[in-house]
Amino acid sequence: MLSLAFGLADPALFPREELAAATAAVMADDAPAALNYGPSFAGLTDQVLGRLRAQGVEAEPENILVGYGSSQILALLPEVFVDRGDTVIIEGPSFMGAVRRFAMSGANLVTVPTDGEGMDVDALEVTLRELAARGVRPKFIYTIPTFHNPSGVTMPLARRQRLVALAAEHQVLVVEDDAYGELRFRGDDLPTLAALDAEGWVMRVCTYSKILAPGVRMGWAYARPEIIERLNMFKHEGGSGPFLTRVIARYAAEGRLDAHIAQLRDHYRQKCDLMLDAIGREFPAEVQAGRPDGGFFVWCRLPQGMRATALAERAKDEGVAFLPGVNCYANGQGEDAIRLAFSFQSAEKIQDGIARIGRAMRNM
Numbered sequence: 415m416l417s418l419a420f421g422l423a424d425p426a427l428f429p430r431e432e433l434a435a436a437t438a439a440v441m442a443d444d445a446p447a448a449l450n451y452g453p454s455f456a457g458l459t460d461q462v463l464g465r466l467r468a469q470g471v472e473a474e475p476e477n478i479l480v481g482y483g484s485s486q487i488l489a490l491l492p493e494v495f496v497d498r499g500d501t502v503i504i505e506g507p508s509f510m511g512a513v514r515r516f517a518m519s520g521a522n523l524v525t526v527p528t529d530g531e532g533m534d535v536d537a538l539e540v541t542l543r544e545l546a547a548r549g550v551r552p553k554f555i556y557t558i559p560t561f562h563n564p565s566g567v568t569m570p571l572a573r574r575q576r577l578v579a580l581a582a583e584h585q586v587l588v589v590e591d592d593a594y595g596e597l598r599f600r601g602d603d604l605p606t607l608a609a610l611d612a613e614g615w616v617m618r619v620c621t622y623s624k625i626l627a628p629g630v631r632m633g634w635a636y637a638r639p640e641i642i643e644r645l646n647m648f649k650h651e652g653g654s655g656p657f658l659t660r661v662i663a664r665y666a667a668e669g670r671l672d673a674h675i676a677q678l679r680d681h682y683r684q685k686c687d688l689m690l691d692a693i694g695r696e697f698p699a700e701v702q703a704g705r706p707d708g709g710f711f712v713w714c715r716l717p718q719g720m721r722a723t724a725l726a727e728r729a730k731d732e733g734v735a736f737l738p739g740v741n742c743y744a745n746g747q748g749e750d751a752i753r754l755a756f757s758f759q760s761a762e763k764i765q766d767g768i769a770r771i772g773r774a775m776r777n778m
């Protein structure tokens with residue numbers, strides 16, 4: 415099966431030799447601490463603070479939590495904040511892993527729609543007002559404002575400002591999941607929600623999975639110290655990865671990670687354009703494909719009446735897989751869209767995969 419389904423980094427660009435060198439250096443210089451129980455490496459937290467500073471956020475070590483991928487941190491959110499029946503606001507569509515995890519916690523998931531500019535903040539305001547009228551304060555709002563998974567869209571500045579202002583007005587935490595934010599390959603950077611927030615209502619969740627390698631299982635969160643402290647209490651293993659935090663810090667020093675990210679941006683731009691060209695050639699003209707400025711995904715609206723799950727079945731017969739939109743909604747929507755990842759397959763396989771999906775569409 416040729417898969418365009420997953421949000422995986424391109425293994426061809428894993429910096430194997432540099433990571434091997436960093437590992438050898440850690441073993442030579444710092445093995446007792448790296449191989450023992452212990453906290454995550456303070457040097458990595460310092461690097462995270464440097465990245466945050468570059469993103470317009472001044473923070474201290476007590477604002478940072480390092481975890482086993484951003485998935486671990488996202489999974490802690492319902493543990494810390496949600497009792498069965500509490501309300502959590504998410505976007506429709508949203509990251510499948512988060513939707514599932516939040517739903518499993520027994521939260522009442524309220525979906526706010528998105529459009530070509532991300533979360534519809536007018537709809538969010540109405541939702542917050544309606545909930546407030548019923549005495550309900552949501553536990554958090556989960557959003558992916560930059561290179562959204564799955565839709566690929568990026569929220570413009572004015573909406574970001576409004577979202578942060580609404581969070582402060584209603585005193586609701588905004589969780590800004592920024593897994594792809596550093597992988598911009600078109601246009602100019604926008605301020606993160608955390609950079610726009612003066613009152614501590616934004617928590618930021620980031621990962622090394624897309625900019626380095628998912629196998630290192632390393633991510634981090636920025637939030638108010640009392641939130642970080644509470645998340646830490648629920649994070650049963652204490653410090654994350656004394657060994658791997660040292661390896662990543664060693665690898666990333668002296669601008670190596672930034673240079674790697676610059677290379678990734680070029681690479682993913684080429685792959686994205688290649689997929690968009692193939693879609694233009696192979697898909698029926700009624701398919702509306704988004705054009706992302708970064709990240710891993712092209713989101714396609716299907717021709718009227720074509721159901722994503724039925725298309726997935728047809729595509730399986732053609733030997734190709736993608737993510738039907740329904741997996742990305744908590745409210746059953748999404749039969750009208752599919753997500754295609756251009757990130758991890760070779761150029762040839764992307765073209766072949768799109769041709770096969772195009773065939774499945776025409777057969778329908």
Ligand SMILES: Cc1ncc(COP(=O)(O)O)c(C=O)c1O
Pocket residue numbers: 421482483484485486509511558563591593620621622623628632633
């Ligand atoms: C939006 C988003 N958040 C979080 C994650 C989780 O990444 P990880 O646990 O590897 O850090 C992913 C992975 O696909 C993602 O797309």
